Amino acid sequence: MTAAATASATETAIERALTALDLETKARLLSGQDWWTLPALPEIGLRSLVMSDGPIGVRGIGWTPDDPSVALPSPTALAATWDPELARTAGRLLGQEARRKGVHVLLAPTVNLHRSPLGGRHFECYSEDPLLTGEIGAGYVTGVQDQGVGTTVKHFVANDSETERFTVDVRVSDRALHELYLAPFERIVAAGAWGVMAAYNGVNGVTMTEHADLQHGLLKERWGFDGFIVSDWTAARSAVGTANGGLDVVMPAHGDPWGPQLVAAVRAGRVAEDMVDDKVRRVLRLAARVGLLDGVPPAVEPDDRPAPLHGPDVARYIATRSFVLARNVADLLPLDSTALRRVAVCGALATDARILGGGSAQVVPERVVSPLAGLTLALPNAEVTYAIGADPRPRLAAAGGEQWSSITATLRDADGEALYRAELSTAVARWLGALPAGVDPTELASVELSARCTPHTSGEHQLSIDGFGLFRLTVAGTEIFDGPLFDGEQDPAETFLAPVERRFAITLLEGEPVQVTLTQQVVEGMAGAVHFALGHAAPTASPDELIDAAARAAAEADVAVVVVGTTEQVESEGFDRTSLALPGRQDELVSRVAAANPRTVVVVNAGSPVLMPWADEVAAILLTWFPGQEAGAALADVLLGVAEPGGRLPTTWPRHADDAPVLSTAPTDRTLSYDEGVFIGYRGWRAEPLFPFGHGLGYTTWAYESLTVDTTADNPVAVVTLRNAGSRTGREVVQLYVGPAEPDPERPTRQLAGFATVTAAPDETITVRVPLAARSTQIWAGQWRTVPGPYTVEAARGVADIRLTTTLEVTD
Secondary structure, three states, X not given: OOHHHHHHHHHHHHHHHHHOOOHHHHHHHOEOOOOOEEOOEHHHOEOOEEEEEOOOOOOOOOOOOOOOOOOOOOHHHHHHOOOHHHHHHHHHHHHHHHHHOOOOEEEOOEOOOOOOOOOOOHHHOOOOOHHHHHHHHHHHHHHHHHOOOEXXXXXXXXXXXXXXXXXXXXXXXXXXXXXXXXXXXXXXXXOOOOEEEEOOOEEOXXXXXXXXXXXXXXXHHHOOOOOEEEEOOOOOOOOHHHHHOOOOEEOOOOOOOOOHHHHHHHHOOOOOHHHHHHHHHHHHHHHHHOOOEOOOOOOOOHHHOOOOOOHHHHHHHHHHHHOEEEEEHHHOOOOOHHHOOEEEEEOHHHOOOOOOOEOOOOOOOOOOOOHHHHHHHHOOOOEEEEEOOOOOOOOOOEOEOOOEEEEEEEEEOOOOOEEEEXXXXXXXXXXXXXXXXXXXXXXXXXXXXXXXXXXXXXEEEEEEEEEOEEEEEEEOOEEEEEEEEOOOOOOHHHHHOOXXXXXXXXXXXXXXXXXXXXXXXXXXXXXXXXXXXXXXXXXXXOHHHHHHHHHHXXXXXXXXXXXXXXXXXXXXXXXXXXXOOOOOOHHHHHHHHHHHOOOEEEEEEOOOOOOOOOHHHOOEEEEOOOOOOOHHHHHHHHHOOOOOOOOOOOOOEOOOHHHOOOOOOOOXXXXXXXXXXXXXXXXXXXXXXXXXXXXXXXXXXXXXXXEEEEOOOOOOEEEEEEEEOOOOXXXXXXXXXXXXXXXXXXXXOOEEEEEEEEEEOOOOEEXXXXXXXXXXXXXXXXXXXXXXXXXXXXXXXXXXOEEEEEEEEEOO
């Protein structure tokens, strides 16, 4: 059967199923039956559709410690590869993971823009540039859907910050909306996305879940989108407004404004039943595509799915390709492993790698390779020493590691009988959305974390409870705490983003094991949402002494590697950042180590830009984003030259925060005005940044030899010839920028118009053809309009590193 015949048969089946449903059943199908699923309708052969959070892993319907998920590098890392085909590989792996976990729709990717570097969810978005965002997002979506799993491109639209995210109204010009914020969605919808998620925020006075002009008029009619639009969780707050505004599915069941209210609105003539039918068609079409509608072949048959991928290998490869070598004085990197006798590794994040951002992007991988572990394994003939130096974490790390054993979570009923037991690697009890199979939420009365601690050091240790509710903590049978732990003004649901921590000082003796037990009494109504942890910190020196020790270790080493970065309390869903500075005394640590050893490499473990007042003091800076579960293995590969750092910056890193074209994300009277228009990111930068958009060094050098523009086709194509002028095989990202030849204050000087990646051996010459985006010579003025005249076309290694220039004459 041809594709057209299959599509026709599918639509016929959808219409047949639709006619079998009464109004009440239609309305029921359009709302979540719980937190993650839509209801089954056996009478029409429809099975229940399951959704799950992404974007770097697939959690499934339960946030469970005993069901691990592959954790890929963060979206900023994926964008830093500048490789849509690699994004497709990432998507294929996640589609594979989704099928393994019984998930039909992945709630990803996030394609909002980096308008301000303070955006708290910056790490979960791709770039400040809409073209790069759209191309990476299209690759990701195509990859997921290659596996027959749906995607929901989010958050539609202008959801570019977290402050007052539920209520903020974004005021943005029509031009900026189309040229910047809608552009990635348009590109990915054209690539065939099966779903879009409507954002919490409003746009120009209308909340997005009710925005008929954008959801119905633009997305569905003008763009021809035939998929479904689902609300962000709890974003739908009305029956009539959301139904008439283009929304198709309301999630979750909690707080659902549809159901009987939608039925009543239809019968009262406030919502047309034809509009409800259109929503049902879209849900049935999605169900058909993912194989949930009987008698209808799925969009991707099992035999047509790509071959299985090995998650850790993919995670490691993406990480190496994403790392950005921002500075490399005297070619310190790559290091010669045969010449290294002693390597000093410093920083709390060297042992407690920040592999992902906070919030709904979180998953629990089967393993995490820390930077210290990765380097130690890769350097068997060198002495790798470790000094914490400075610890930016405001909370104690979850108990785990060599001092802890037999960590167990036990779910019990009211009589104390065990309903479920799981062995854990760290003392974190977390189930969100669904309890383990076989556990009835109505029977769950308590959750117990128990573990044996055998201290390596005598003295005053710190234990902590991190969570919400009623707790009892005992050590060696002695009660340490029994009572409530919560912020009385905090919504229980928000505790998953910002739980309360309470610490306790405990004297322990080296080598003497003690049993530690932390029990939570389940709060009424929260049985399906368990989230608490037992934290631990061993006795330690003073902050000054820790930095002194790191400097001494660096002075005695051949090279010092300092790992610095942000914490979950800095970069997370739910709030924006208040500062771009590294938390704690990490800046001081870097300066002290660099003063002690001129061969200092700083590894920046952050999902988005941070300030680096020490940048000119160190020999090398490697930006590793949130690098996923294989963080340390990938780091060793790049530092030792097994792999080249392949990344280029997808967003500008400022030298000073105030230099950014847009900084504040704080609304005024619930309104956030995008007064900068189209001048965000590199388009609006005036001061010289620390590291500009597109920047990234490698382990070879490139000679750009010629640039021409082929205008024989409908769309101009840049033809770039370049040569690997270095001594080792390398990868280059060729970037093409286009801008008006004569300054125009209403338009950016240049904007990214295309890019391509090439790999070449030493002295090899390669020619690449890069189509130039039509939008680079157009503006939005009620419709897309070409602006005739001369344009400058630039081939570059970054927006501030232009290598070749030519001109292009554009006519109407």
